[in-house]
Amino acid sequence: MKAWVCENPIGAHALQWRELPSPPLAAGQIRVRIKTASLNFPDLLIVQNKYQMKPPLPFVPGTEFAGVVSEVSEGVTGFVVGQRVAAFGGLGGFATEVCIPASLAMPLPDAFSFEDAAAFICTYATSHHALIDRGALREGETVLILGAAGGVGTAAIQIAKTLGARVIAAASGDAKCQACLAVGADATINYTTQNLRDALKALTDGRGPDIVYDPVGGDLAEAAFRSIAWRGRYLVVGFAQGQIPALPLNLALLKGASLVGVFWGEFAKREPTHNARMLSELAAWYATGKIKPVLDQVLPLEELPKAFARMASRDVIGKLVLTQV
Numbered sequence: 001m002k003a004w005v006c007e008n009p010i011g012a013h014a015l016q017w018r019e020l021p022s023p024p025l026a027a028g029q030i031r032v033r034i035k036t037a038s039l040n041f042p043d044l045l046i047v048q049n050k051y052q053m054k055p056p057l058p059f060v061p062g063t064e065f066a067g068v069v070s071e072v073s074e075g076v077t078g079f080v081v082g083q084r085v086a087a088f089g090g091l092g093g094f095a096t097e098v099c100i101p102a103s104l105a106m107p108l109p110d111a112f113s114f115e116d117a118a119a120f121i122c123t124y125a126t127s128h129h130a131l132i133d134r135g136a137l138r139e140g141e142t143v144l145i146l147g148a149a150g151g152v153g154t155a156a157i158q159i160a161k162t163l164g165a166r167v168i169a170a171a172s173g174d175a176k177c178q179a180c181l182a183v184g185a186d187a188t189i190n191y192t193t194q195n196l197r198d199a200l201k202a203l204t205d206g207r208g209p210d211i212v213y214d215p216v217g218g219d220l221a222e223a224a225f226r227s228i229a230w231r232g233r234y235l236v237v238g239f240a241q242g243q244i245p246a247l248p249l250n251l252a253l254l255k256g257a258s259l260v261g262v263f264w265g266e267f268a269k270r271e272p273t274h275n276a277r278m279l280s281e282l283a284a285w286y287a288t289g290k291i292k293p294v295l296d297q298v299l300p301l302e303e304l305p306k307a308f309a310r311m312a313s314r315d316v317i318g319k320l321v322l323t324q325v
């Protein structure tokens with residue numbers, strides 16, 4: 001097999017595209033011939049040794065991928081050779097094959113393209129868990145999505161619209177705002193040229209959003225929390241800006257608001273049945289066209305460093321996907 005190998009976690013430029021022996025298939029696992037993989041934020045951090053999980057060296061990065069089952073270990077039921085699957089497996093996706101626990105694989109119907117499948121699980125599961133399970137979003141409520149043109153942001157726009165919410169998408173440029181409107185947002189705020197609080201006041205008649213979905217953190221957090229509506233829910237999703245904000249807790253008191261943590265990976269581990277039900281609902285929404293991953297670029301897997309460079313540039317709209325024949 002071939003794989004991108006990280007021997008020295010000093011950045012994506014140090015990854016090497018190499019021939020490796022096929023990994024052994026352990027009990028409970030399936031082998032997958034990878035067709036597509038996508039980039040998630042942790043992929044960027046893990047090859048820089050900045051992620052919370054630090055795998056032993058060398059390792060093959062790649063959190064999320066889709067492909068075809070090529071071997072099934074004894075005792076595994078529910079999967080057969082030739083079956084199309086997608087998985088969020090933590091590691092190993094930037095390669096031509098990988099072995100993963102069968103429990104991580106999501107069977108794919110024929111109509112689910114490999115490109116969309118590789119860009120699906122992490123972003124949609126995170127945003128579904130955030131908005132519905134943690135945020136209890138109701139039809140007619142207003143949701144502010146920060147970093148709305150990114151991976152989890154575009155998924156959050158589509159899920160919030162599917163639930164009948166009004167979506168205010170906030171992002172760092174006009175092109176990103178335009179993209180958010182095309183994905184379904186009702187209104188946008190360009191937070192590099194507009195004051196977030198003033199714009200929110202104008203867009204909500206001074207009431208503020210019922211839910212703030214925040215995968216960005218940094219300076220935006222306090223301004224967004226100060227603007228939240230009475231009984232609002234502030235969803236802490238991530239810190240893409242690199243700075244973990246601190247919030248004055250009196251704001252929660254004054255607005256009767258909740259600060260709600262979102263950690264989809266841990267939820268999936270602790271509540272697998274609930275997670276599986278959520279993924280089935282998302283697959284059904286995909287089948288009926290209610291949601292569809294926004295793909296920024298689809299590049300050959302050999303061009304992974306180019307994809308990493310684009311991700312670091314902050315220009316990506318939606319998801320970057322790598323593909324191979």
Ligand SMILES: NC(=O)c1ccc[n+]([C@@H]2O[C@H](COP(=O)([O-])OP(=O)(O)OC[C@H]3O[C@@H](n4cnc5c(N)ncnc54)[C@H](OP(=O)(O)O)[C@@H]3O)[C@@H](O)[C@H]2O)c1
Pocket residue numbers: 040041042122123126147148149150151152153170171172173176215216236237238239240241242262263264265312314316318
């Ligand atoms: N809690 C969970 O369970 C969970 C699950 C998945 C992901 N996450 C987290 O959510 C965050 C977003 O993930 P994603 O996959 O959607 O990433 P992404 O596609 O790269 O989107 C991140 C967005 O953050 C904004 N941003 C602000 N400052 C940035 C900077 N210095 N560098 C890069 N982006 C910056 C960008 O929007 P603007 O340019 O418009 O500001 C960008 O579109 C990450 O922190 C990730 O770890 C959390």
